[in-house]
Amino acid sequence: MPSNEILDCASVVVETVLLGMKTIRAEIRAERPQELSVPQFRMLAYLNRREGASLSDLAEHMELTLPSVSRAVDCLVRRGHVERDASEEDRRRVALALTDDGRKAFHSAKDSVRMRVAELLNMLSEAERAELMRGMEVLRSALPTGKCKR
Amino acid sequence: MPSNEILDCASVVVETVLLGMKTIRAEIRAERPQELSVPQFRMLAYLNRREGASLSDLAEHMELTLPSVSRAVDCLVRRGHVERDASEEDRRRVALALTDDGRKAFHSAKDSVRMRVAELLNMLSEAERAELMRGMEVLRSALPTGKCKR
DNA sequence: TATTGTTATACTCTATAACTATA
DNA sequence: TATAGTTATAGAGTATAACAATA
Numbered sequence: 613m614p615s616n617e618i619l620d621c622a623s624v625v626v627e628t629v630l631l632g633m634k635t636i637r638a639e640i641r642a643e644r645p646q647e648l649s650v651p652q653f654r655m656l657a658y659l660n661r662r663e664g665a666s667l668s669d670l671a672e673h674m675e676l677t678l679p680s681v682s683r684a685v686d687c688l689v690r691r692g693h694v695e696r697d698a699s700e701e702d703r704r705r706v707a708l709a710l711t712d713d714g715r716k717a718f719h720s721a722k723d724s725v726r727m728r729v730a731e732l733l734n735m736l737s738e739a740e741r742a743e744l745m746r747g748m749e750v751l752r753s754a755l756p757t758g759k760c761k762r
Numbered sequence: 763m764p765s766n767e768i769l770d771c772a773s774v775v776v777e778t779v780l781l782g783m784k785t786i787r788a789e790i791r792a793e794r795p796q797e798l799s800v801p802q803f804r805m806l807a808y809l810n811r812r813e814g815a816s817l818s819d820l821a822e823h824m825e826l827t828l829p830s831v832s833r834a835v836d837c838l839v840r841r842g843h844v845e846r847d848a849s850e851e852d853r854r855r856v857a858l859a860l861t862d863d864g865r866k867a868f869h870s871a872k873d874s875v876r877m878r879v880a881e882l883l884n885m886l887s888e889a890e891r892a893e894l895m896r897g898m899e900v901l902r903s904a905l906p907t908g909k910c911k912r
Numbered sequence: 913t914a915t916t917g918t919t920a921t922a923c924t925c926t927a928t929a930a931c932t933a934t935a
Numbered sequence: 936t937a938t939a940g941t942t943a944t945a946g947a948g949t950a951t952a953a954c955a956a957t958a
Contacts, residue, residue, distance in 0.1 A: 614880035622879035629782035730764035730772035747897010854916040
């Protein structure tokens with residue numbers, strides 16, 4: 613049972629992450645030719661890292677059910693962002709991959725977000741940025757990263 | 763035009779916020795009687811702070827269109843989380859407020875998230891937590907604080 | 913006429929249940 | 936029989952366009 617002091621820390625972390633997410637969300641969704649939703653962005657990001665991932669892999673990463681991801685992928689395929697092929701080894705599986713168009717859409721959205729955040733960080737002093745980086749490092753080390761499913 | 767070093771910082775911040783959001787999302791949506799989506803949670807959080815806010819206030823905070831928020835509020839009203847009344851001063855406006863049930867649902871979800879994050883932070887040393895808090899403080903100072911009129 | 917909100921319509925996001933195909 | 940996905944159905948999340956009511 614965490615102490616009150618740690619519960620207070622947790623509140624700060626949650627509020628800050630939600631605030632940060634608001635900036636990111638606004639940028640991902642801003643006009644722009646290749647408009648993406650946040651879930652779509654997350655799926656493209658995963659497939660960009662894990663070429664050939666199966667639908668189950670993607671569902672696990674997104675923490676969604678298979679039917680939900682199946683339909684979401686329908687949508688991405690329809691838009692030309694993702695390719696869906698039968699796996700060679702196990703014909704039940706599908707191998708998902710970004711198309712060139714999907715890779716372009718993902719990087720375009722990602723670059724926009726990064727540029728927007730960089731503009732904000734540009735206002736900080738070098739010392740503050742160093743403290744920020746250290747804080748991010750600590751937070752990453754505390755958060756469950758990907759697989760370990762509580 | 764931010765330097766490459768700052769662009770790298772921005773990447774770290776974005777990745778860390780997305781990772782943190784994943785933990786929060788999983789917890790907000792977890793089992794539990796009063797299941798909420800992330801947007802619903804954000805709306806309840808806003809109305810908890812701003813009793814009597816109008817639909818336009820909420821739409822601005824959420825960065826959504828009025829029709830979208832109108833429907834989202836329909837849903838929250840149907841679930842008994844929110845009350846929608848005509849404003850006294852200006853009959854065009856609606857005054858939104860949490861019901862007791864809505865307040866309960868919000869605090870329950872919020873407490874779950876906080877507890878889950880606190881459990882994770884509990885693994886850190888005291889020095890690491892101090893660094894984390896400092897990093898959060900710096901990040902907050904850099905992010906646009908969504909007209910925080912609390 | 914301008915502002916606040918709702919309704920109509922159309923996608924996407926997500927779930928559960930029932931199904932198909934492969935192993 | 937067990938596993939990987941899809942289809943059916945339903946409700947929430949989101950947008951634009953058209954509308955109604957109040958100021």
